[in-house]
Amino acid sequence: xxxxxxxxxxxxxxxxxxxxxxxxxxxxxxxxxxxxxxxxxxxxxxxxxxxxxxxxxxxxxxxxxxxxxxxxxxxxxxxxxxxxxxxxxxxxxxxxxxxxxxxxxxxxxxxxxxxxxx
Numbered sequence: 462x463x464x465x466x467x468x469x470x471x472x473x474x475x476x477x478x479x480x481x482x483x484x485x486x487x488x489x490x491x492x493x494x495x496x497x498x499x500x501x502x503x504x505x506x507x508x509x510x511x512x513x514x515x516x517x518x519x520x521x522x523x524x525x526x527x528x529x530x531x532x533x534x535x536x537x538x539x540x541x542x543x544x545x546x547x548x549x550x551x552x553x554x555x556x557x558x559x560x561x562x563x564x565x566x567x568x569x570x571x572x573x574x575x576x577x578x579x
Contacts, residue, residue: 487532519549
């Protein structure tokens with residue numbers, strides 16, 4: 462694999478910490494990047510992705526699609542030669558999980574009426 466086809470990518474998390482930088486081929490897919498993020502997620506974070514589909518990658522203000530390659534996602538005029546590309550990581554837990562974890566209020570409700578008839 463030629464050296465010029467490799468891209469250095471660093472992943473910036475929600476709290477400002479980073480994962481990486483790692484070297485990827487320009488033909489690597491966004492899905493492969495997400496799998497690496499989930500497997501290398503730092504311990505002790507309050508938000509932890511459980512699956513690849515909970516992770517969104519943002520580069521140059523655009524959410525990257527899983528089937529795109531790293532070469533298709535980079536902006537050629539915006540990147541410095543030999544520099545590290547920073548992609549932002551957003552974790553969105555699945556909706557089914559958050560709905561089942563909703564807190565249910567079982568306390569009895571007080572009925573209060575504040576109607577006034579004159």
